[in-house]
Amino acid sequence: MLSKEMDPLAVEFYAACARGRLHFQRCDACRTWRHLPRHTCAACGSAAWSWEPSSGRGRLFSWTVTHQASMPGLATPYVVAVVETDEGVRLAAGLLDADPAALRLELPVAVELVPVSETASVPFFRIA
């Protein structure tokens, strides 16, 4: 999955997931968390930042239920959610084993890092 064409910051993000660590960038100047990875802070413009570990927990911010498989073998329906983590970072991710009828805003979720290659894992979430 990780290729030479990917942004090096994205490679770092997914490689850390493969090592079992969900982390996000945090601005060293104003302490704002951010995701997707980028080189400068959208809040203050600083180029100084660090990777900091996420709790791996969050709440359901939004979701969509897909009933048509986008590739062969993909079980439907499946849920793609926007999760707001405890750090305030929002990310789109699959929601594993979720009953679409049981979903509601603010439902607690926890991350599960799913390997997609030898060097990369992708964050999914489960209802906590």
Ligand SMILES: [Zn+2]
């Ligand atoms: Zn900042």
